[in-house]
Amino acid sequence: MTTRRVNLNTESVDNYLKAIFAIGGQEEERVTSNALAERLGVAPASITNMLQKLAASSPPLVEYERHRGVRLSAAGRRRALEVLRHHRLLETFLYEVLEYPLEEVHDEAERLEHFISERFEERIAAKLGHPKFDPHGHCIPEMDGRMPKQVSRPLTDIEQDGKFLVDSVSDQDPLLLKQLKAHGITPGARLQVTSLSQEEFVLRAGNNSRALRLSRTLAGAVRIRSAD
Structure with missing residues (x-):
């Protein structure tokens, strides 16, 4: 196999490595091409082409097997974490x-x-x-x-009402983030979920006595941990 060198400083390479890390998590699960295509907004054929280049670079930045997905190599993980720190x-x-x-x-x-x-x-x-x-x-x-490792879970994963702390909020959608901030839902805020359904979550944030109704989409941008 011919070894192809990939410029470690290119924005495209950095974005691929960050996306693989974000989707695979710290458990380094394999990531599908479809999941990468959705996150990066890139055609599946382009995803496959780039993953092949990253796997063939020296040193390899990913471990890639067609139909089995991709995960970061040691070198790829180091680079992803460096860019994430920046x-x-x-x-x-x-x-x-x-x-x-x-x-x-x-x-x-x-x-x-x-x-x-x-x-x-x-x-x-x-x-x-x-x-x-x-x-x-x-x-x-x-x-x-x-x-x-942050021990938290999506708000959408809870199965009953209760008191929680906001661990983090997604940074992927500025509009959702602006809506959450307007509701007082920011990292460290206390939430009291009073009811939930397939469509929405009813809760109070912080000292606000007014009940909020969050759609499942908005709730999906919030990760929480127990308030106990």
């Missing part, structure tokens, strides 16, 4: 220092994450006091690639 530090800097609205920091960080130097990354981290979480509640990887 992204989440940038989000935190934009939010806390430059006072960007929460729903805008993800897209801005997406544009910047590929181009900052390691020295610049270190200066941002020091300026922020070496934060552990970004504004959405997601863990920021350490410089050595370590990242604690």
Whole structure:
């Protein structure tokens, strides 16, 4: 087999590695081409072509078998976590220092994450006091690639009412994020779910006495943990 070199600094490669990590999770489950195509908005044929290149690069960035899906190699995981660290530090800097609205920091960080130097990354981290979480509640990887596992579950997974804490909110859809923020549903907020159905969740957020009705789509953007 001919070894093909893939430029580790290209935005496209970084986006593929991040997407595989996001879908596969820290358990590193295999990710299907269809799942990648949906997340990246790319045609399945293009997905297959890129995965073949990433698998044939030196060193290989993924382990890919047609019809069995893909997962990151050790080198691919290191690169994915490095870019993820850049992204989440940038989000935190934009939010806390430059006072960007929460729903805008993800897209801005997406544009910047590929181009900052390691020295610049270190200066941002020091300026922020070496934060552990970004504004959405997601863990920021350490410089050595370590990242604690967050024990949380989607709000849509609960089967009965109760009290919960918001662990994190999805950064993938600015409109949903803006709606959640307007309802007071942000990382660390307390939720009291009073009823749930296939269509919606009825709850109160924080000290707000007014009941909120969240669609399943909106609830799906929220991860929670027990308030006990």
